[in-house]
Amino acid sequence: MTAPAPTGSCPHLDLHPGPGLHQRLAAFREHAPVVQVTLHGRVPAWLLTRAADVERALTDPRLASDDRWLHSAPGQDEGRSSVKVSLMGLDGAEHTRLRHILARPFTPRNIESFRPRVQALTDELVDRIERQPTADLIQDLALPLPLHVICDILGIPPDDRDPVHQLTRRILAPESDPQAREDTRDRLRDYLGTHSRHHVVTGIGAHHGDLTTSELTDAGLLLLMAGHETTTALIGSILRTLLERPAHYQALTHDPSLIPRAVDEISRLHGPVALGVTRYSTVDLTISGTRIPAGQRVLLSLGAADRDPARWTDPDRPDLARRSRARVLAFGQGPHYCLGAGLARMEAQIALATLTRRVPHLALAEHMGTLEQPGIFHGPARLPVRLHATPQPTLPTTESQMADFR
Numbered sequence: 001m002t003a004p005a006p007t008g009s010c011p012h013l014d015l016h017p018g019p020g021l022h023q024r025l026a027a028f029r030e031h032a033p034v035v036q037v038t039l040h041g042r043v044p045a046w047l048l049t050r051a052a053d054v055e056r057a058l059t060d061p062r063l064a065s066d067d068r069w070l071h072s073a074p075g076q077d078e079g080r081s082s083v084k085v086s087l088m089g090l091d092g093a094e095h096t097r098l099r100h101i102l103a104r105p106f107t108p109r110n111i112e113s114f115r116p117r118v119q120a121l122t123d124e125l126v127d128r129i130e131r132q133p134t135a136d137l138i139q140d141l142a143l144p145l146p147l148h149v150i151c152d153i154l155g156i157p158p159d160d161r162d163p164v165h166q167l168t169r170r171i172l173a174p175e176s177d178p179q180a181r182e183d184t185r186d187r188l189r190d191y192l193g194t195h196s197r198h199h200v201v202t203g204i205g206a207h208h209g210d211l212t213t214s215e216l217t218d219a220g221l222l223l224l225m226a227g228h229e230t231t232t233a234l235i236g237s238i239l240r241t242l243l244e245r246p247a248h249y250q251a252l253t254h255d256p257s258l259i260p261r262a263v264d265e266i267s268r269l270h271g272p273v274a275l276g277v278t279r280y281s282t283v284d285l286t287i288s289g290t291r292i293p294a295g296q297r298v299l300l301s302l303g304a305a306d307r308d309p310a311r312w313t314d315p316d317r318p319d320l321a322r323r324s325r326a327r328v329l330a331f332g333q334g335p336h337y338c339l340g341a342g343l344a345r346m347e348a349q350i351a352l353a354t355l356t357r358r359v360p361h362l363a364l365a366e367h368m369g370t371l372e373q374p375g376i377f378h379g380p381a382r383l384p385v386r387l388h389a390t391p392q393p394t395l396p397t398t399e400s401q402m403a404d405f406r
């Protein structure tokens, strides 16, 4: 199915996440790479879809993360401040100061120190999965793993984790009423101010004294919101992509050294922030020949950029042996590059390594066509599997064999 070709002259085009998103983004990238669209049927934004434009925009100081630059207009106020907390809504020196402090728990060394805990959590979840004939890998693995990891980091006790998860989901859901979203955010903020302060302070170490109480609480909220549903969507998409091509899954059971590259390749193809990250034009600017006035919302589509044929050969195909110098943008780039990228990758790699080792004969129990999650993050809503499926015939294990059967 080919999405209808949008045109640059059309003032407003609808764009909503969910099934077929990549086809719609591809049509924009080809025919109208800088264009005005309407998000969720009501919020106007400029959409950038070409890798070169998106990459440049991510480091362009004329495009701010702070929504105070947004001029008021019908629909524009929706979504203002709803998800942007702490670092994500700051620019320049203010952002650099806070990021420098909050980056401390996420140095490669500190992330590595989470490894035993991530492995133990994964083993517990797979122990449970292994005892069943069928499972839903979203509910049974992709969701609880990142939720427990981030809750461990934030000191959220086990009994509170499900309610905390429900609250974050309510804040992130694009269809939520803006006021209800703000109220839920305040409730969660109050909760974290009491329960997580000590853990955030410990993680940040000596520099925590440089933060105000409110900055500390917002940091907890940011980590909670940024740190689990994104990773759930990624792990879900990775498993889905591999199980839809059983020989790929089998190849990883034979050669686990392929796992890090599989995670990176599927992050490119199915980055959870496919629709993109938002910026605000601080001045009038021209991108690829199109003028964007000051005060507008600009959406940089990471998903469209990561499948741009100008940058990637055969971009819509999962290629576990892909070798390219091009940079994957799924975790952003520039000053706001994802602080948790290393942690998310590690969780995905451990989940995949553990499953392929312990449950080599895993198979999808349903055709996946309609299982996209119509939320803010792009990934399957369910992943029903059979655990002891009939083994596949002889499978490729080396890179050249992989290349042969792609």
Ligand code: HEM
Binding pocket: 065, 087, 088, 089, 099, 150, 222, 223, 226, 227, 228, 230, 231, 234, 271, 272, 273, 277, 278, 302, 330, 331, 332, 333, 335, 336, 337, 338, 339, 340, 341, 343, 344
């Ligand atoms: C697959 C999982 C994830 C994806 C795809 C992802 C993606 C992103 C992206 C695209 C940004 C850039 C936002 C922007 O430019 O405005 C970002 C920022 C951020 N992410 Fe992630 N993220 C993931 C997991 C995590 C995790 C596990 C954590 C923490 C535990 C985390 C913490 C953050 C923080 C704190 C920022 C803000 C950085 C800043 O504004 O300076 N993320 N993430």
